[in-house]
Amino acid sequence: QVRLIDLGLARKDADGSEPGESRGAPGLTHDGAFVGTFDYCSPEQLRGDVATDWSDQYSFFRALFEALFQVRAFTGRTPRELLEAMQFERLRFDPDPLRVPTRLRRALGRGLSFQPAHRFANMQAALAALTRRSSRWLVWSIGAVAAAVLTIVWRDPPSACAAPGELVSQILPAARLERIEREAARIGATVANTGWRQALSRITRDVQRWALSSAARCEVGGATECLAAHRQRLDAALDVLETPSPELILHAGRLAYELAEKLAACERGEVTTGGAEGREARGIHNALVRARVKELAGYWRAAELEATAAVEAARRSGDDGLRGEASLQLGRVLGRQRLPEARTILREARSSALRHRDLATAADAAIFLRKFTADVLEDPEAAGIDGELAEDMVAAAGAQPLRRADLLDATGVLLRTLGRFAEAERAHAEAAELYRGELGGGSLDELRARIGAVNAGADRAGVDAEATLMAYTAIIHEAEIVAGSRHPWTGSVYYNASCEAEELGRWSEASRWAERARSIAVASLGTDSPEAVNAALVLGRVAHELGQSATAEGWARTAVTGLEQISAQTGVVPADLQPALELLADLARARGDAEQAVRLFERAGEVALQHPLLGPGAYLDEMYNAALTRCEAGEWRAARDGLEQAIRGVATDVIHTTRGGVAVRGQLGIAYASLGERRAAEELLVTAIRDGTAIEGSEELVPGFVKALTELRRR
Secondary structure, eight states: OOOOOOOTTTOOOTTSOOTTSOTTOOSSOOTTOEESOGGGOOHHHHTTOOOOHHHHHHHHHHHHHHHHHSSOSSOOSSHHHHHHHHHHOOOOOOSOTTOOOHHHHHHHHHHTOSSGGGSOSSHHHHHHHHHTTOOHHHHHHHHHHHHHHOOOOEEOOOOSSOOHHHHHHHHSOHHHHHHHHHHHHHTTOOTTOHHHHHHHHHHHHHHHHHHHHHHHHHHTTOOOHHHHHHHHHHHHHHHHHHSOOHHHHHHHHHHHHHHHHHHHHHHTTOOOOOSOOHHHHHHHHHHHHHHHHHHHHTOHHHHHHHHHHHHHHHHHHTOHHHHHHHHHHHHHHHHHTTOTTHHHHHHHHHHHHHHTTOHHHHHHHHHHHHHHHHHTSOOHHHHHHHHHHHHHHHHHTTOOHHHHHHHHHHHHHHHHHTTOHHHHHHHHHHHHHHHHHHHOTTOHHHHHHHHHHHHHHHHSTTOOHHHHHHHHHHHHHHHHHHTOTTOHHHHHHHHHHHHHHHHTTOHHHHHHHHHHHHHHHHHHHOTTSHHHHHHHHHHHHHHHHTTOHHHHHHHHHHHHHHHHHHHHHHSOOOTTHHHHHHHHHHHHHHTTOHHHHHHHHHHHHHHHHHOTTTHHHHHHHHHHHHHHHHHHTTOHHHHHHHHHHHHHTSOHHHHHHSHHHHHHHHHHHHHHHHTTOHHHHHHHHHHHHHHHTTSTTOGGGHHHHHHHHHHHHHO
16 A cells, blocks of 8 residues: 655754755744755745745656656755756756656656746646656656655745845846856956956946845835835846847946946935836836847847837836836937937936936936937027936936036037037047046947047137047047947947048048948948938048049939938938038039029028028028029029029128128129129129128138129229
């Protein structure tokens, strides 16, 4: 007669300790301790979750494995060590005295799956898999094992507050940290990579701080919801670090810094709780971490998909805090792609974060709004309003060094848009110093601020263009290392260098760098992206200078078509549409098609009037070009009428203070002279010459007007 008994609760180990205790622990049961044989418990029971039928199935297969192979499937001196072994170690079917068939090994592997859902549907299915075509020894083994060791495990309610060390072990056990370092080393993050080492050290300290804060808050009965949410962030970041990419290695410093700041906000009690919990919250945080890494790595469209999913999930959860974080991430990614809808999303992020009392996220959204509105929308007035809000929010959020650097960098963009180039250069340079101090030398943020300083310096009058080009060239090499050769930002550096080389008349360099910029933009952002279109415009201008008319026209049409599509999609007229139309007009004029050239110049003038950074002065320049084309074709009356209309359409001060004003007055004087209107012609030519010598950029027009006045007086 077979009797099934279980002595697991009653027995003591050879050294007298109770099952489930750490060796040397007192023999008394304490809160949260296991009463039973923890060696045969399922992972979910070791974590403190409720036992299910799947848990019993796991215990059965643990015992069966030991009976068949005469060794335990997993070992650990404590429940925590055993749980880590279950999760990360592979089953070893060695020694194998009974020569267990492969089919049964597969069944054992399934029954011992770490995730319950990956096991058999029930014990009937498990037994069916085991006994199918079974031999007598297998049936005997199952019966003997069941009679000997099947264990029922109870778990007392867990203690209210865990110790800091236990919390650290839960989230960052030694095996997980080793795995992170091993995987990073495998893809090139060596000890010499100080940025990566600093980031990993910062995240480790963040885990320890979180554990101390959680334990202390729990002991005094304080609210722990914000800290629980931060655990989700930490877990999500560590999940990503366990399967790192080279891009993550390069940008981990920024990610680690942002995690530490979120924790600091929790510790200060600045953030209220939201509605998302458990798996839902961790899923959103995972998506946000992935999106942030992809954004930093330059995979903006992939980042957009992750961020969009996070926003939708956060909205469904009703969690304003997560909604603010997710909207900020989506707004940043859309802003990187220069899409105007980023403005609406960023404002939503700011509002959601403020409702949640998350001042850090609100400040970050306001900073990016300032930069986006100035740089992409090219609306300095709106950027100034957003900027005032950003400064207030940064002050309220504690003015952390990295956030102050972000604000300075955004301020530099705004100042450059306003034409205050020296101030912009200083703001970018100060931002670069702060980035270097917080993230270490050679971070992408530091390089971005440095290139901002070079851009602002290049716009100042009297700057050595050769030195500026050398600065761009040096940063190109750093960008290739720090950001990668295919990062969109690396492409933008190539584009800036191509513009400077074009300014110096170094056509081969300008062409080579513009081709590289366009290649990167097309690969990472698409042929219709502003970056790709702007590079096409540089290639067109360079080809025109080299006398390659057909090539120049092809690039110019590509640029105009792309910019008009961007304008139609976004409702914002790009400033570069004016020079693109002007290039097409110049090409038409060169081949003798005066009618098309005039039409294109006039369209370029209309674009200038619509754009806040171009305005009436640029409009008058294009009207001058159109009139000059008519004069060359002998259409003097049409030229006169067009110029008179242009002058009537703008304010008087514009006529007397801009290069365009000088140009249209002088050309109108030439038209009057050709039509016999001597007095009006002389008056206009004299004032154009006088103002042309005083207004910057007009000097090149003066000799032609002097010649026309001299000929007029000789008649």
